[in-house]
Amino acid sequence: MRRAETLCTIAPMASPHWPLFGLRLRTPRLVLRLPALEDLTALADLAAEGVHDPETQPFAVPWTDAPPAERARGLLQFHWSCWADWRPSAWTLNLVADLDGTIVGTQGLMGTDFPVLREVSTGSWVGRRYQGRGIGTEMRAAVLGLAFEGLGAEYAVSAAFADNEASFAVSRKLGYREDGIERRVVRGRPMVVRRVRLDRAAWQARRTVPVTIEGLAPCLPLFGLDG
Known part of the structure; x- marks a missing residue:
């Protein structure tokens, strides 16, 4: 049996109390979903191997500076804490990306007072x-x-440190525009963070990746929206 079929078998069933387990986002190559324990283990192994050049630190919270075993354990705790802290007024949806049955990364979508502000942020x-x-x-x-x-x-x-060209290349491709700067302290020294913003019109104009959404309807109340 292929790994993709195995993951499909062990993925948790959607619960009427936590329907996010039934949410799927499909692109030409990927399936994004809420992770099962086996998915989180694969993601933690990936984090332990290293996410970036150790000489740089692309994250405002430098979680990748921890030793590999601590980094992997902290990743699981972070995902579980986001589930526990979920509220319709403030939520963090962390999905794993499955490429042909292999977990290759994670993509987050966050919202605060979303029904009023209609604004999200992302991280990955x-x-x-x-x-x-x-x-x-x-x-x-x-x-x-x-x-x-x-x-x-x-x-x-979205936001990234000024030297994170890979992140800004993705943002430019998807139609984001510059939205100001911030300054942060990372590893004891000041760093410039560049913010970018995408509005609905720009998103519609730059859509090139087809996305299929499955299992969203029962999840809407968790996002603070009417079903």
């Missing part, structure tokens, strides 16, 4: 051995499809 990473193949673009396109088409968002925002 791809395992180092899978980088440079356009997977990051496809992952973000998937959650943008969920945000704008599925949830009715008006804006999507």
Whole structure:
């Protein structure tokens, strides 16, 4: 049996109390879903291998500076904490990206007071051995499809350190525009964060990745929306 078939078998069934387990975002190459324990284990193994050049730190919270075993364990705890903290007024949806049965990265979509603001933010990473193949673009396109088409968002925002060209290349490809800067302290020194913003019109004009959304209807109340 292929690994893709195995993952399909062990993936948790959607619960009427937690229907997010039935949500699927499909792109030409990927399936994004809420992770089962086996998916989280695969993602944690990927994180332990390394996500970026150790000489740099692309994350505002430098979780990848931890030793590999601690990094892997912390990843599981982070995902579980997002489930536990979920509220319709403030939610973080962290999905794993499945490429032909292999977990290759994770894509997050976050919203605060979403029914009023209609704005989401995103964050992601791809395992180092899978980088440079356009997977990051496809992952973000998937959650943008969920945000704008599925949830009715008006804006999507993102941010990265000024030297993170890979992130900005994805943003430019998807139609984001510059939205100002911030300054953060990382590893004891100041870093410039560049913000980018995508509105609904720009998203519609730059859509190139087809996205299919499955299992969304029963999830809408969890996002603060009417079913």
